């Protein structure tokens with residue numbers, strides 16, 4: 001695996017393909033944390049061991065993070081590594097739903113013995129699926145200014161916890 005030049009101490013790794021909703025959140029958090037932004041496909045080519053803090057973000061597809069994010073986690077040694085997770089989804093993540101969407105990533109990160117510092121979620125514009133398409137999509141304009149502000153505040157909080 002390639003080594004990334006150590007110009008950043010923090011990495012944010014994301015997968016965002018539907019409307020780039022998650023990318024907007026990733027960019028807002030990276031701005032606060034001065035983090036290196038990598039797509040999950042880019043991250044797969046690199047060794048992440050030199051990063052002191054890593055965020056993993058994804059749109060929710062079929063009730064889960066995208067598998068490339070899970071693959072990045074699998075191939076890296078994350079023992080005791082401070083990490084955080086974030087996602088955007090069509091459906092609001094209530095406490096019950098949050099556990100559902102995050103179930104795989106949390107169990108994978110726990111098995112890898114990473115130190116999970118927090119998780120963030122917000123709704124994202126969703127025009128997938130025949131029913132949703134029929135009504136022109138849901139959550140148009142999300143993430144909005146308020147979501148991005150929440151993302152920035154979450155990143156500040158993570159910085160304090162790291």
Ligand SMILES: Cc1cc2nc3c(=O)[nH]c(=O)nc-3n(C[C@H](O)[C@H](O)[C@H](O)COP(=O)(O)O)c2cc1C
Nearest residue numbers: 016017018019020021022059060062063090091124
């Ligand atoms: C193939 C596909 C499957 C999806 N499955 C779900 C789902 O199970 N639950 C949900 O709440 N949203 C679902 N969505 C909506 C996305 O989670 C939402 O639009 C998200 O913000 C997309 O993020 P992105 O633009 O960063 O890819 C799905 C979208 C797509 C394209």
